[in-house]
Amino acid sequence: MQINRRRFISFVSAACLTGVASPVAAFRWQGVALGARAQIVLDHPEAEAITRGAKAEIDRLEGIFSLYRANSEIMRLNRDGWLDTPSFEMLECLVLARRVYGATGGRFDPTVQPLWRVLAEAGARGSAPDRHAIDVARSLIGFDRVKIDTGRITLGTGQALTLNGIAQGFIADKVADLMRARGVEDVLIDTGEIVALGNGPERAGWPVTIFGEDRARLWQGRALASSATLGTVMDADGRQGHILSPDGMATLPAQVTVSAPSAGLADALSTALCLVPDAQTATKLLSLVKEVRLERFIQTST
Numbered sequence: 001m002q003i004n005r006r007r008f009i010s011f012v013s014a015a016c017l018t019g020v021a022s023p024v025a026a027f028r029w030q031g032v033a034l035g036a037r038a039q040i041v042l043d044h045p046e047a048e049a050i051t052r053g054a055k056a057e058i059d060r061l062e063g064i065f066s067l068y069r070a071n072s073e074i075m076r077l078n079r080d081g082w083l084d085t086p087s088f089e090m091l092e093c094l095v096l097a098r099r100v101y102g103a104t105g106g107r108f109d110p111t112v113q114p115l116w117r118v119l120a121e122a123g124a125r126g127s128a129p130d131r132h133a134i135d136v137a138r139s140l141i142g143f144d145r146v147k148i149d150t151g152r153i154t155l156g157t158g159q160a161l162t163l164n165g166i167a168q169g170f171i172a173d174k175v176a177d178l179m180r181a182r183g184v185e186d187v188l189i190d191t192g193e194i195v196a197l198g199n200g201p202e203r204a205g206w207p208v209t210i211f212g213e214d215r216a217r218l219w220q221g222r223a224l225a226s227s228a229t230l231g232t233v234m235d236a237d238g239r240q241g242h243i244l245s246p247d248g249m250a251t252l253p254a255q256v257t258v259s260a261p262s263a264g265l266a267d268a269l270s271t272a273l274c275l276v277p278d279a280q281t282a283t284k285l286l287s288l289v290k291e292v293r294l295e296r297f298i299q300t301s302t
Helices: 049-066 073-080 088-103 110-125 131-139 168-179 263-273 279-286
Strands: 027-033 036-042 082-084 151-153 187-189 194-197 206-208 217-219 221-227 256-262 293-299
Touching: 027 168, 036 049, 036 168, 049 073, 049 088, 073 256, 082 293, 088 151, 088 168, 088 263, 131 221, 168 187, 168 221, 168 263, 187 263, 194 206, 194 293, 206 221, 256 263, 263 279, 279 293
Parallel strands: none
Antiparallel strands: 027 036, 036 187, 082 151, 187 194, 194 221, 206 217, 221 256, 256 293
C-alpha cells in the first residue's frame, strides 16, 4: 500500500523562481523522485544531456531507497532482516542517519517503519489501529539495534527501516555531485528538498520563498529542507501525521525549515525537529551540528 506523501516543500517554492523570468537558454526538467515532485533548473550548453544523466541517477538511487520497489535494497533489508554487500550510498545514508539520530536524542529514528505500517494500514481500512499491534510495533523501535558494516547491515529481530525522512535530501545531494562532476556551477535541484548551487537567472543566488514569509530569499551553495507533521495524514480525521515520535504517535502540527551544507542533513533534521516542543529546543539541538540553521519554525497547539 502506498500513501501519497505530500511533503511541505510546497512551503519552499523554488519551482516558480519567484519574480524572475527564466532566460530562453535555461533548461528545466520536471518529474518525480521518491513520490515527490522534482525539478532541475540549469543554464548550460549540454543541459539536456546532463539532466538525462541526473534522471538516471535518481532512478538508480530509488532502486536503493524506495519502499515501493519490491527489489530495492531497503525492501530486501526489511524483508530478510539483513543485507549483504550494501551499496556505498546505502551505507553513507545510514551513517548520516545515525549521526542525526545521536544529535537529536533519538528523535530521528528510521526504525519507526513497523509503527508507520500499522497506522497506515489501519487508515487505509478506515478503522482505528489495533492497540496490541501498536505496542508490538513500538517495542521494535530502536536505531541503536541496527548493525551497520561495510559487508552487511543487520536489523534487530522484527525491525524494519524507512529512510523517507532523509532519502529525498540525500538524492538531491547525489544529483548535485553529478552536476559538479559535469562542470555545472549554476543549478537548482529540487527532489522534494532543495540544493541551490551558484546563481539563478539574472540573480546572485536562487530565489526561494519559505512558507510564512512574504518575500523570497536568495540561496547559494546551500541546501534547504522543510517537513511537517501533517504533510501526509494516515487517518480519516486528518490528525495522525506521518512523522512519528519513537516514544509515541501523537505530535503537534508543525512545519520546520532547516538549511545546511547538504540536503540529506537538512532533510533529516527538519523531520526530527517536528517532534520538539518549541523553536528554542530546536535551536539548541541544531547548535550541536555545524553549519546548520533553523530558518523557520511554526508550532500550533492541537
